[in-house]
Amino acid sequence: xxxxxxxxxxxxxRGLSRHRSWQIQWRKPTPKPAYDAVIxxxxxxxxxxxYYLAAEHGMTNIAVLEKSWIGGGNTGRNTTIIRSNYxxxxxxxxxxxxxxxxxxxxxxxxxxxxxxxxxxxxxxxxVHDMQSAQRHIHANRCNxxxxxxxxxxxxxxxxxxxxxxxxxxxPVLGAALQRRGGTARHDAVAWGYARAADALGVDIxxxxxxxxxxxxxxxxxxxxxxxRGEIRTRKVxxxxxxxxxxxxxxxxxxxxxxxxxxxxLVSEPIKPVFPCVVxxxxxxxxxxxxxxxxxxxxxxxxxxxxxxxxGALHINNHTxxxxxxxxxxxxxxxxxxNWGGIVxxxxxxxxxxxxxxxxxxxxNCGWGTGGFKATPGSAHVFAWTIARDEPHPINAAFNIxxxxxxxxxxxxAAAAVAH
Amino acid sequence: MLIIDCPYxxxxxxxxxxxxxxxxxxxxxxxxxxxxxxxxGFLYMRSNERGMRAERWRHVRGCGRFFNALRDTTxxxxxxxxxxxxxxx
Numbered sequence: 001x002x003x004x005x006x007x008x009x010x011x012x013x014r015g016l017s018r019h020r021s022w023q024i025q026w027r028k029p030t031p032k033p034a035y036d037a038v039i040x041x042x043x044x045x046x047x048x049x050x051y052y053l054a055a056e057h058g059m060t061n062i063a064v065l066e067k068s069w070i071g072g073g074n075t076g077r078n079t080t081i082i083r084s085n086y087x088x089x090x091x092x093x094x095x096x097x098x099x100x101x102x103x104x105x106x107x108x109x110x111x112x113x114x115x116x117x118x119x120x121x122x123x124x125x126x127v128h129d130m131q132s133a134q135r136h137i138h139a140n141r142c143n144x145x146x147x148x149x150x151x152x153x154x155x156x157x158x159x160x161x162x163x164x165x166x167x168x169x170x171p172v173l174g175a176a177l178q179r180r181g182g183t184a185r186h187d188a189v190a191w192g193y194a195r196a197a198d199a200l201g202v203d204i205x206x207x208x209x210x211x212x213x214x215x216x217x218x219x220x221x222x223x224x225x226x227x228r229g230e231i232r233t234r235k236v237x238x239x240x241x242x243x244x245x246x247x248x249x250x251x252x253x254x255x256x257x258x259x260x261x262x263x264x265l266v267s268e269p270i271k272p273v274f275p276c277v278v279x280x281x282x283x284x285x286x287x288x289x290x291x292x293x294x295x296x297x298x299x300x301x302x303x304x305x306x307x308x309x310x311g312a313l314h315i316n317n318h319t320x321x322x323x324x325x326x327x328x329x330x331x332x333x334x335x336x337x338n339w340g341g342i343v344x345x346x347x348x349x350x351x352x353x354x355x356x357x358x359x360x361x362x363x364n365c366g367w368g369t370g371g372f373k374a375t376p377g378s379a380h381v382f383a384w385t386i387a388r389d390e391p392h393p394i395n396a397a398f399n400i401x402x403x404x405x406x407x408x409x410x411x412x413a414a415a416a417v418a419h
Numbered sequence: 420m421l422i423i424d425c426p427y428x429x430x431x432x433x434x435x436x437x438x439x440x441x442x443x444x445x446x447x448x449x450x451x452x453x454x455x456x457x458x459x460g461f462l463y464m465r466s467n468e469r470g471m472r473a474e475r476w477r478h479v480r481g482c483g484r485f486f487n488a489l490r491d492t493t494x495x496x497x498x499x500x501x502x503x504x505x506x507x508x
Binding site: 256 | 421
């Protein structure tokens with residue numbers, strides 16, 4: 001199915017006909033009785049995996065099943081920060097793979113994902129923070145990931161709204177800056193992958209919940225039971241974020257995951273005042289400004305596991321206290337909306353992108369509080385894993401066996417959200 | 420904010436408590452006899468149920484004692500709490 005190309009010219013020309021000649025961006029197909037592969041979960045990671053399966057591995061007779069609407073889970077609920085300044089070699093390779101794919105994603109998908117590498121600055125407030133940040137900087141540089149140390153004055157130059165005075169509880173002692181980091185438009189990532197995958201023949205089936213997994217006598221995957229009927233397939237890739245434990249238990253697979261609510265909030269829209277992304281692990285604040293003008297603020301996880309997609313107000317209050325101290329100019333801003341998403345957290349805060357003990361069943365989960373940045377890279381290596389039945393070199397270390405073998409990839413410091 | 424029923428002090432707001440994770444995880448009686456699978460289960464595997472969950476809480480800014488509670492993870496509503504050592508109701 002050929003698709004209209006999006007461009008400034010097409011926007012102008014269709015404007016002349018009052019924008020009434022745009023095509024739908026993806027079909028609403030009814031599920032076929034069988035597919036070569038099925039992805040469970042229509043977020044950015046799942047849709048991206050379907051796109052790369054079709055585009056790079058020639059698997060076009062595939063489907064994405066989403067129990068709700070696409071991009072309505074964590075893809076639509078995050079704070080859109082993109083960076084790759086993770087400590088360990090395995091993580092740096094995975095997250096930087098993703099940043100590199102972000103850089104030309106809009107061209108590849110012919111969809112404006114509004115990737116904006118405006119720089120991500122992570123603040124240090126204590127001696128321990130400074131040591132930790134500089135250790136990350138050195139490790140990143142060894143892995144070819146850009147990251148540099150800024151003095152408080154340089155940090156203020158980069159982000160003029162920042163209060164570097166000594167009159168606050170945790171004064172800014174310095175910052176680590178990744179200039180290639182930034183933000184993107186979260187919905188556009190889901191929509192762009194959906195449109196591009198659909199154009200290659202992928203069926204994107206919304207309002208279709210998986211209720212069971214069908215196994216053949218050898219124990220391998222033979223199909224799925226869904227709320228829209230039975231679908232036969234030999235390969236299932238689960239990319240279900242906070243509900244991964246629930247879906248995988250349908251196949252009898254237990255994973256080392258716990259699902260927590262993570263909250264975010266936005267302010268009323270204002271004129272452009274905030275040129276970058278600022279994060280602080282210690283006082284727990286992270287903030288950027290969307291192109292619409294809203295300040296996008298990330299709060300922490302609640303203490304307890306939950307599937308409610310909401311959290312407690314005192315978590316948001318805590319973050320706003322920190323924001324107001326670091327950026328006094330925002331003290332009289334009003335907050336417009338807050339919401340929660342359910343994040344699946346592993347014991348080592350690193351994801352699992354791997355084969356499972358069940359033949360034909362693959363899982364991409366455990367992204368915890370930081371999955372959005374990894375969307376293209378995660379989807380890319382997950383598609384490889386499904387298509388070839390073996391992990392890509394980049395995700396080989398992110399297997400399930402690492403918890404038994406003690407090969408953890410501990411990224412609690414780089415994950416940035418206090419758990 | 421959740422209202423949590425401490426079996427010793429009564430109903431108090433969530434900020435007086437700290438969370439202790441899944442309840443009823445028994446420590447190995449003979450650690451030396453545990454194999455890798457059992458250690459993986461003890462250290463890392465958690466039930467993460469969507470529904471009723473037994474979990475530990477500590478009334479850290481109150482009496483300081485641990486107790487267990489039942490909570491529905493799809494609504495966050497509590498369905499009773501009980502003292503450590505008592506079986507799950």
